[in-house]
Amino acid sequence: MTADEKILLQEQGYLIVRGVMDAAWLEELRMATGRLLELEGADAGGEFRKEVGSDRLANLVDKGECFERLVSHPMLLEAAEAVLGPDWKLSSLNYRAALPGEQSLQPLHCDMGLLPDSLGNAVFNSIWMLDDFTPENGPTRFVPGSHRSGVLPSNGSAPHPDEQVALGFAGDVILMNSHMWHGGTANRTSTPRRSLHGFFVRGDQPQQQYQKRLLRAETVAGLSPLLRRVLALDDERNDVLSAVGSGKSGFLK
Numbered sequence: 001m002t003a004d005e006k007i008l009l010q011e012q013g014y015l016i017v018r019g020v021m022d023a024a025w026l027e028e029l030r031m032a033t034g035r036l037l038e039l040e041g042a043d044a045g046g047e048f049r050k051e052v053g054s055d056r057l058a059n060l061v062d063k064g065e066c067f068e069r070l071v072s073h074p075m076l077l078e079a080a081e082a083v084l085g086p087d088w089k090l091s092s093l094n095y096r097a098a099l100p101g102e103q104s105l106q107p108l109h110c111d112m113g114l115l116p117d118s119l120g121n122a123v124f125n126s127i128w129m130l131d132d133f134t135p136e137n138g139p140t141r142f143v144p145g146s147h148r149s150g151v152l153p154s155n156g157s158a159p160h161p162d163e164q165v166a167l168g169f170a171g172d173v174i175l176m177n178s179h180m181w182h183g184g185t186a187n188r189t190s191t192p193r194r195s196l197h198g199f200f201v202r203g204d205q206p207q208q209q210y211q212k213r214l215l216r217a218e219t220v221a222g223l224s225p226l227l228r229r230v231l232a233l234d235d236e237r238n239d240v241l242s243a244v245g246s247g248k249s250g251f252l253k
């Protein structure tokens with residue numbers, strides 16, 4: 001990331017990076033998520049939560065090498081550090097597809113319902129576009145600068161006068177300070193709008209999905225030192241945090 005990109009992320013709260021996933025990786029991610037949706041059926045997303053009007057998958061680091069590659073992407077880690085400082089960790093990797101037919105807006109929210117505190121920012125998110133995000137197919141909406149407002153959105157279900165939508169092409173990635181108010185919109189097309197959410201928190205916060213408990217032994221055995229660091233597997237704070245509140249979330253993520 002350039003210094004200007006980091007400043008944009010800091011100031012407006014988000015940045016859209018073009019063409020991060022090439023055609024082969026995109027296809028791999030689409031195939032893998034499609035297979036998992038079929039395989040998991042009604043249980044899909046169950047390690048976290050289900051949401052009316054969307055397909056969800058959770059705990060994806062445990063479900064394929066293409067996902068491990070995503071959460072350890074150097075640009076992603078640099079952006080997480082730019083927002084959270086050096087004490088960051090993966091909170092979860094989930095899939096979300098806005099489905100045709102659901103007309104309501106997902107409420108605007110800050111991830112985990114958190115405001116920045118005396119230690120700074122606590123949440124960072126990235127949205128990986130597996131399809132083009134168009135005005136019609138349920139692109140993410142957000143209120144630029146709201147991460148510096150010091151308050152949570154009060155009527156998140158309504159459109160906000162200052163909201164914008166993140167448009168882009170399959171392969172692009174939205175990086176965001178997820179104290180910035182954001183949410184999903186309605187998909188008015190006939191096909192799902194697919195994405196992956198790589199969500200990070202500051203080290204003193206619980207992981208949404210406690211990786212040490214959720215990952216199978218065979219997954220853990222194959223992890224590189226970098227991935228162990230990303231997942232904070234050797235960080236003992238997680239054992240305590242998970243006992244008091246893993247999965248805590250003000251809204252979704």
Ligand SMILES: O=C(O)CCC(=O)C(=O)O
Pocket residue numbers: 096106138139140141182183184185195251252253
């Ligand atoms: O998929 C999107 O456009 C955003 C979804 C979101 O913010 C969430 O599920 O918490």
